[in-house]
Amino acid sequence: MATILLTGATGYIASHTWLALQAAGFEVVGVDDFSNSSPVVLERLHELGGRPPVFERADVCDAAAMEGVFQRHRIDATVHFAAFKAVGESTAKPLEYYANNLGGLLNVCRTMRRHGCTRFVFSSSATVYGDPESLPIREDARLTATNPYGQTKLVGEQILRDLGAADPAWQTACLRYFNPVGAHESGRIGEDPRGTPNNLMPYVTQVAVGRREFLQVFGDDYPTPDGTGVRDYIHVCDLADGHVAALRRLLDAPGSFTVNLGTGRGHSVLEVVTAFARASGRPVPYRIVPRRPGDVAACWADPSQAQSLLGWQARHGLERMCTDSWRWQQNNPRGFEA
Numbered sequence: 001m002a003t004i005l006l007t008g009a010t011g012y013i014a015s016h017t018w019l020a021l022q023a024a025g026f027e028v029v030g031v032d033d034f035s036n037s038s039p040v041v042l043e044r045l046h047e048l049g050g051r052p053p054v055f056e057r058a059d060v061c062d063a064a065a066m067e068g069v070f071q072r073h074r075i076d077a078t079v080h081f082a083a084f085k086a087v088g089e090s091t092a093k094p095l096e097y098y099a100n101n102l103g104g105l106l107n108v109c110r111t112m113r114r115h116g117c118t119r120f121v122f123s124s125s126a127t128v129y130g131d132p133e134s135l136p137i138r139e140d141a142r143l144t145a146t147n148p149y150g151q152t153k154l155v156g157e158q159i160l161r162d163l164g165a166a167d168p169a170w171q172t173a174c175l176r177y178f179n180p181v182g183a184h185e186s187g188r189i190g191e192d193p194r195g196t197p198n199n200l201m202p203y204v205t206q207v208a209v210g211r212r213e214f215l216q217v218f219g220d221d222y223p224t225p226d227g228t229g230v231r232d233y234i235h236v237c238d239l240a241d242g243h244v245a246a247l248r249r250l251l252d253a254p255g256s257f258t259v260n261l262g263t264g265r266g267h268s269v270l271e272v273v274t275a276f277a278r279a280s281g282r283p284v285p286y287r288i289v290p291r292r293p294g295d296v297a298a299c300w301a302d303p304s305q306a307q308s309l310l311g312w313q314a315r316h317g318l319e320r321m322c323t324d325s326w327r328w329q330q331n332n333p334r335g336f337e338a
């Protein structure tokens, strides 16, 4: 069976993808520098996967380190997760975001080329759509970046398109994630942001488990049913399955593609809060505060391209996303910290 390299392998989405790939019969080699994840994830992957994970500690920007990885392992395809991903932070630290996110991508692609490996899955984001002109969002919608993080995803996709145009041997898949939430049903791996969570669900789970006093709801004056922001939340295990489907297509059929990985359904902040309180049995106190700069009112996917091209669609609804998020947080009140 094919061997898949995962960069950013001990991160939230990558660790779930690791398990899904193993269950689908792929061999997996993980690479991470633990700059934004915990080594404890490897112990959990061993426990859940039933065998020691094949792992290399390396910075994807380190050419010598990545060359060593490709010398020690015969890689058939790469899924590139490794990137900084905080929108607000990217505005404050553009140099670090361009250097890491684009420098890492370029180094991984150059190393792959030296070793004749030309199958590449890119972790992209709905952020490339900016403030959508119409909903649901199709892959041919206008693309625009409203922050350096989003720009690194836009430019990353363009690099891969140019690479494929220059050398048809390259087959690439750009997967545009909407809002990943939830956790593996075991409750042994999940989202563990460092410091104050930027994203809604981890903040909600930290309020419910008592680590935070209340949730700030960023605005209730949007043109949405209840005035709060609407997003397409997708279970991280559905997202992981989307990567398996994308890799099977890349390895079995010619051609590159870009698809949305979302459910096609939007939920408001207050709907998420209500669903989570019901699923967890815990109150989630909140206060309405002014809008967060850069937020859009509503964003949800048209996932039909992924369904027709990959035979993939999301299976889990909001209730399951909340119950799985809660199980992870309740069992790991301080995340992966000992």
Ligand code: WQD
Pocket (backbone or CB within 6 Å): 085, 087, 124, 125, 126, 127, 177, 178, 179, 180, 198, 199, 200, 201, 203, 215, 216, 217, 218, 219, 228, 229, 230, 231, 269, 292, 295
């Ligand atoms: C969701 C909704 C907030 C926190 C970002 C990135 C995107 C991707 C996913 C990387 C919005 C509201 C949030 C809080 C709140 N990341 N909210 N209080 O902004 O849709 O997308 O994360 O790929 O690129 O842009 O996700 O979870 O931050 O916000 O009210 O404490 O929850 O206003 O309506 P977002 P989010």
